[in-house]
Amino acid sequence: MDLIKYLEFKERLRNRLENELSEESIERARRDPHARRYPRPCGMTIHTGVGCTYSCTYCYIYDMGFPHRAVPYPLSGKELLYALTLNPYVVLGPGGTMLAIGSVTEPFLPETRERALEYIEVLGPLGNPLQISSKSVLSDDYIIRIREHAPRISFLETVVCLRDCRKIEPLAPDPVDRLRFAGRLVKAGINVSLFIRPIIPGITDRDAREILSMARELGVRSVVLGTLRVTAGIYERLRAVSIDLSLRLPGSKLGKEQVPIRARDLKDKISSIARGMGFRVYESACGANIEASGLGCYACKWGPCGDMSKLPNMDANEVNEFIKHLGYSGHVEQLRDNRIVIRLDRGDARRVEALLRELLRREVIIRGFARHRCLGSICSDFD
Numbered sequence: 001m002d003l004i005k006y007l008e009f010k011e012r013l014r015n016r017l018e019n020e021l022s023e024e025s026i027e028r029a030r031r032d033p034h035a036r037r038y039p040r041p042c043g044m045t046i047h048t049g050v051g052c053t054y055s056c057t058y059c060y061i062y063d064m065g066f067p068h069r070a071v072p073y074p075l076s077g078k079e080l081l082y083a084l085t086l087n088p089y090v091v092l093g094p095g096g097t098m099l100a101i102g103s104v105t106e107p108f109l110p111e112t113r114e115r116a117l118e119y120i121e122v123l124g125p126l127g128n129p130l131q132i133s134s135k136s137v138l139s140d141d142y143i144i145r146i147r148e149h150a151p152r153i154s155f156l157e158t159v160v161c162l163r164d165c166r167k168i169e170p171l172a173p174d175p176v177d178r179l180r181f182a183g184r185l186v187k188a189g190i191n192v193s194l195f196i197r198p199i200i201p202g203i204t205d206r207d208a209r210e211i212l213s214m215a216r217e218l219g220v221r222s223v224v225l226g227t228l229r230v231t232a233g234i235y236e237r238l239r240a241v242s243i244d245l246s247l248r249l250p251g252s253k254l255g256k257e258q259v260p261i262r263a264r265d266l267k268d269k270i271s272s273i274a275r276g277m278g279f280r281v282y283e284s285a286c287g288a289n290i291e292a293s294g295l296g297c298y299a300c301k302w303g304p305c306g307d308m309s310k311l312p313n314m315d316a317n318e319v320n321e322f323i324k325h326l327g328y329s330g331h332v333e334q335l336r337d338n339r340i341v342i343r344l345d346r347g348d349a350r351r352v353e354a355l356l357r358e359l360l361r362r363e364v365i366i367r368g369f370a371r372h373r374c375l376g377s378i379c380s381d382f383d
């Protein structure tokens with residue numbers, strides 16, 4: 001694997017965009033968080049809007065200060081792309097950093113839909129593993145546009161309930177319509193997974209068999225499961241609609257920070273029903289993204305994911321050259337199937353970790369002046 005060519009590609013792209021964009025656009029992109037945010041192990045989140053009108057009771061974005069109305073994200077497609085070329089932690093190109101659209105808003109709200117499409121149109125051709133999560137229902141015209149620009153996109157359609165949805169998702173599209181939309185995506189050849197996240201105790205586990213069975217009939221064959229995370233605000237909002245989580249709270253006192261509830265039993269139960277019906281079950285959304293891209297990944301405790309024969313080759317000399325090309329001083333200490341250990345004497349340890357993790361898709365341990373951070377513990381955020 002030619003690691004340095006990824007850095008060269010990003011530089012060429014940045015130069016090209018600098019020639020195409022106005023000074024004002026360049027300045028806007030430089031100031032934007034996409035130009036510096038550190039990617040999570042599950043990928044770099046891409047924001048298509050600010051705020052969300054669906055107002056789901058379990059949603060964390062309102063506690064983060066986002067409003068119940070939505071406006072498109074302020075960067076144009078090209079500006080977003082330019083911001084990513086400036087981000088020192090992001091690898092662009094086939095097999096590069098996983099990109100995940102839809103973490104702090106619904107991407108396909110009427111207000112933000114065109115922006116989301118604009119981003120898919122610039123990001124799809126890069127070849128990075130690209131994923132989008134949504135509760136929306138789109139027309140066939142939009143499906144065609146998505147397929148045209150991002151044929152390998154991993155599309156997650158969220159359905160967490162059938163009966164009591166208006167209690168917890170008052171303004172989102174009807175879940176049965178969402179399932180039918182997932183079926184149309186399947187028919188269009190798009191890689192779609194059912195997204196059962198967050199699992200709401202007493203609601204999702206009660207409806208899971210029916211949701212899975214309808215999805216299966218419509219041709220969906222994979223599912224991503226995820227635990228509910230609560231703040232004090234989410235806990236109270238759910239309590240107000242008679243969802244009592246008091247027996248499932250973690251030991252610590254609830255505040256503004258999101259913490260997962262204790263629901264491993266529910267996740268295991270739904271996972272077992274899904275497997276029994278022949279679904280592929282992903283513990284983490286990025287597993288679906290890796291598989292849709294035809295790649296393999298061994299970067300965290302949830303792995304290995306995807307096609308392990310597609311894991312990139314690791315060559316110690318090449319990694320040493322890559323570190324040198326970054327202007328840093330260090331070398332490979334150990335190579336194993338699922339892990340690489342680097343001794344870094346000078347340089348940005350977080351950058352080396354992110355770039356090599358994304359390029360080699362293994363756990364990366366940095367020794368030297370920087371302490372190793374366990375990817376597994378970060379990934380458990382998405383349990």
Ligand code: SF4
Nearest residue numbers: 286297299300303305
């Ligand atoms: S091993 Fe799987 S779950 Fe872990 S980071 Fe890779 S794709 Fe994600």
